[in-house]
Every structure is written in structure tokens, then in C-alpha cells.
Amino acid sequence: MSQKSERRGIHVDQSELLCKKGCGYYGNAAWQGLCSKCWREEYQRARQKQIQEDWALAEKLQREEEAAYASIQGAQSQPSLTPFSKFEEKKTNEKTRKVTTVKKFFSPSSRTAPKKESHEGKAPSPSITRQSSIETDRVSRDFVDFLKNLQKPGREIHKQCRAFIENMANKKDLGADELSECVQDFYQNMSDRLMTHFKGSTERVERVMDQVEKYIMTRLYKNVFCPETTDDEKKDLATQHRIRALHWVTIQMLCVPVDEEIPEVSDNVVKAITDVIEMDSKRVPRDKLACITRCSKHIFNAIKITKNEPASADDFLPTLIYIVLKANPPRLQSNIQYITRFCNPSRLMTGEDGYYFTNLCCAVAFIEKLDAQSLNLSAEDFERYMSGQASPRKQEPEVWPQEDAGAGRSPGLTQVYQSLDLLTGLGARQDRVLEGARSLESDLISWQESVEREVQEILEKYPLEIRTPASAIDSDNVENDRLPPPLQPQVFAG
């Protein structure tokens, strides 16, 4: 069974994978079939346009909000705008601010009006990348809605984020590390300010920071994910090739405590594979991390069911390696780099997500460095498997019996043989199915031919004769006028 699932996957023609522009690089469905370079060139203008539109929209929103705030605060003769950075000033104003807050609950103009307009304002903006722009719009709207609850500082946070994104748009030429530094500095500044504002309530700061990260990274994603200035793309390809070359690695070689014969376990394995592949489709680092965590939870489940006890790191890491080998997740290195560069660092250093992420990095490093020793194989075998000259499955019947002489068969080996038998059986059955399919196909073809032939024969036997259409029966009567008038009905009275 396990070997069978290794072959799972869709095979596409090489040419379909190439960039649609024909530059020779590989394309990507997420980039509408273009390679990263062509995609960037193609959509740079569209993105620029969108950024400008969003900017205009945000400004509009802000003007509206400011107008709303001003109308209240004007009545209280307060300064209309307290900059977020001036917290000192704010503290002194605390008393009045509270009054404002309370008052706001009763005043319909400040909260409801801008909200309504924000939805109207978010009319679909024309863009080539419809789907992503919908997502971006949704994220922006969520962000604005979230910040509304924070009231005044919320507006300032919004302003800061906008300015930062705008600023980043002009920094496209910077290297990935510099970009990362910019973003990390921004996180740091923002959370420091929030810390002062929320007076040390870590939970509230984290909540806001999560939203800030989501908003910023959704916007910046296209510019900073796998940037041209790095060799991330090259590394992605290298890792992908490496994993493909290691297709022969089995559960037994890695000592993975997972028994895929159990349907529930193989179900969890499939889910784990799906999750780690799904990571590539997310844009926010935190969402990517969530995929890794979900994948890890499925792995724990699989181990727990197999071993009947909760898993430890000694069980978990090999299983994760196995899952990565089986999944061959797209753009793995780019994703890891992206998370490392742009995730809120506190999440990576501590916390559960950070732990699983570290394990994933570890798994990738292991796969890169993997050699004969790490699989308990001899160097020659390893070379042969890697070069494709031999496959462990074909080798086993010849190699193992000799080693068996002294040691006796391990249960793992028996299982391997069972699986092999099963595979052979499945292979034979598949051959039969294929044969059946082929004969069905030829039957269908000959049936179609016979029908065609019959139709043809009948057509030849009874050729279609086109007769001249019958005209009105009396059309060529020349002497119409000599006929007597038609009989009229007569009424008999009696």
C-alpha cells in the first residue's frame, strides 16, 4: 500500500509546465502559467495601478473618518487629531478621551456612517488579477473594520501601514534581507508603540499585530515572495529535484512509526500531505505557519493511532521528513525563506507554530544532506538507488536473503514482502483492467465503424432521390375561367 501511494500524483507534459511567454523557464499556475520574471513584468503596471487606487480609497476613507471625528471633537473644543506617536499627550488627555469614547456610543455619525460608506467605497476596482484583488480588497476591508473597534489609534495604525506599504513599493530594488529588515523594523516599532498604548497587555498587542501582519503581507506578497534578487527559485528547483530523486526512500529506512495499512492513519497522512502543499497558496506568513501546524497535528494523529500513545519528537521528525518527501511541496525553500524573513519574530522564536516550523526546516535540511548513513544503507546501494540503476524494491529479493541467514527476518521485512506481494497482485489486476479497457476501446471503435459501414450501405442501397416538389394541383390549369362556379350550399326549409 505504502509503495502504491508513492506513485500518487498527476503527470503533466513537460511543455505545459513552461512559461507561456516561451522564455524557457518554468511557469506556475499561480502566475497564470508564466514564470516569475515574465509575471512580474506583465503585472507590474496593473499592481501599481491597484496600489494607487487603494491608496486613493484609503485616503478617502480617512478623510471621512476624520470629518466624523472632527464633528464630535469640535463640539468639545478638543484638537481634532492626536497623532499616534504622541502618547504622552494622549495620556494627559485621557479623561477627555474617555468622555469622547462614551459619547461616541451614542452618536450615530461617528461609527455607523463611515462604516457604511466604506462598503460603498469598496466598489470592485478593475484589475487583471481579479481573484487576488478580491482577496486583497477583502483583507483591506477586514483590516479597516478591525481597526474601527480601536477607534482613534486604529486610524493612526491604518495610516502608518499605508505609508509603509507605499514606502515599500518604492524599494523594489532592495535585496531580500533589506526588505526583511524594513518589515521587521516596522513590526518592532509598531509593537513598541502598541505596547505603550495598551500599557503592557501582550495579548492585545499580539491581536493587533496579527492583523497588521496580515494586512501588510497580503499587500507586499507579490513583491517580496521569492524576489528576483535572491536565488530562492533556484533553490526551490534544486530541492524539488532532490526530493524527486529520493522517491525510493521507504518508511522503513526512515524508521517512521506510521502504519499506512490502517485506513485512519493513511487518511491522516494524506491530510498532512495536503496541508503542507497548501502552504504555498497562502500569502500571510501566519497562514503559512498555520498550514504547517495543521500538517503536524495530522502527523501526530497518525502516530498516535499507529503506536497507541502520544508521539514525541523522536517519532515526529522522521514522519515529517517522510511527509515532505511524499508531498514534494511546491516552492518549499521560497516559502521557508519568506516565513523567516517576514513573519513576526516572536511567533517563530516561541510558541507552537515556531516549533513546527523549526521541525520543517530541520526536515528540509535533513533531506538536503541525506546520505547512505542516515538511511542505514551502504554507500553503494545508496548510489545505485540515487542514480536510478536499481530500486530497493527490485533489489530486495536478491539482497536480503543473504543477510537474512544470520539475523532472521524482521517483522518490518515481512511486511515489506507482504506489501510487495500485494503490489504484484495489484499490478496484475491493473494489467487486467488496462487490458479490459483496451479491448473496450477497440470494441467501441469497431462498433462505431460497423455502424458507419451499415449506414453507408443503406445509403448506397437506397440512394436519396430528390423529387421535384409537388406544386399546387391546379397550378397549370389554363382553362380555369371556363369552369362552372363552385357549388353553393343551399338551405332547405323543411
Place this chain on the structure above:
Amino acid sequence: MTAPRIDAKVVMLGKESVGKTSLVERFVHHRFLVGPYQNTIGAAFVARSLQVGDKVVTMGIWDTAGSERYEAMSRMYYRGAKAAIVCFDLTDSSSFLRVKFWVKELQNCEEHCKIYLCGTKNDLVEADRSQRQVDFHDVQDFADEIKAQLFETSSKTGCNVDKLFQKVAEDVSNTDFQLITEEAGVDLGQKKNAYFYSCCHH
């Protein structure tokens, strides 16, 4: 105003089957699962908060794979860790040899990470003195040499387990001169300060 919160990463190191996970399991869930061969039990990541004075120390405890084949990767795990609990089995002398490997690694790569040596399965040794394969004085000498604290614990009886983690939490909160140092872990400049500060303290 909430109590100041300190997040600390604590990493568990040690050879396979020395009982890293049992130790964590004991500490977090106050339980010990009995079985013929308990390689490891419990999840690989757990978080638990301890009150130290007026502060709350939240320890994220990272379990690591002890197998030698992952040795090259182990430094990924202890990056930014505040404390490392290096475990060995009191009834297995080879497990203590591996302790020296990790200690060396930690001293090289993560010099500001506090090291705690932890001899596990104390209950077996208590029950039968002849089971002891690692001499207490050897370990104590080694601990003094590397300036590490030494604990002999039993996850089965719970002996010394809470004491170990309480000590870790206290040390973390004492060396933590800044209340919020979550970001400090990646900032090299700040780390130097932390080191400098701890020097002045001791």
C-alpha cells in the same frame, strides 16, 4: 494592568529513550504512563506558565529528536533558547557521553543559553543501587566545570521534576532584565547586553 509576562523557550536535549518526553509529561500533566518500553510519551511541544514572584513565566518546552542522524540539525532547535535541559539516563552510561556533545554544541552556538543537566530514572537507581551506571560525582564535577545545575529526577515518582522547572523559570525571570524580550532572541546586539547584564549579576 496584567502581570508582566515572559516568554521563554526551553529546549529538551538528550539521547533517545532517556525520558525527555516523560519528564515534560510529568511536569505538565502530572502523570506517568506505564508501559514495557516507554520510548517517549506526550506531545513534542508544550507550553506551561509558572508564577515567579510577580511575574508569569511562560515556558514553551521544545522536545527534540535524540537520534544521532539528526545531530547536524540540532542547533536549529536551540537557537534563541533561554534554557536547555540536557537529559541522560542514570542507568545508561552511553547517554551521559552524549550529554557532553550537546553541552559543547550549546557552548559554541548558544552561549547565553543556561544549561541544566538532568539525570533521569532516579527511581530505578533508588530501588537498586547497582543499576546506577553514571557516577554522581563525575556528573557533579562536569556540571561544576560547565557551570550548570544538576538535577536527578524521576518522572515516575515526580521526584525533583517540579523543582527543576521551577528553577528554570526563576533563572529565566531573573536574567530577564527587560520585561518583554520576545524580540531579543533574534537581535544579536540585545543578546550581548543580556550577557553583559547577567555577568554583573553573578
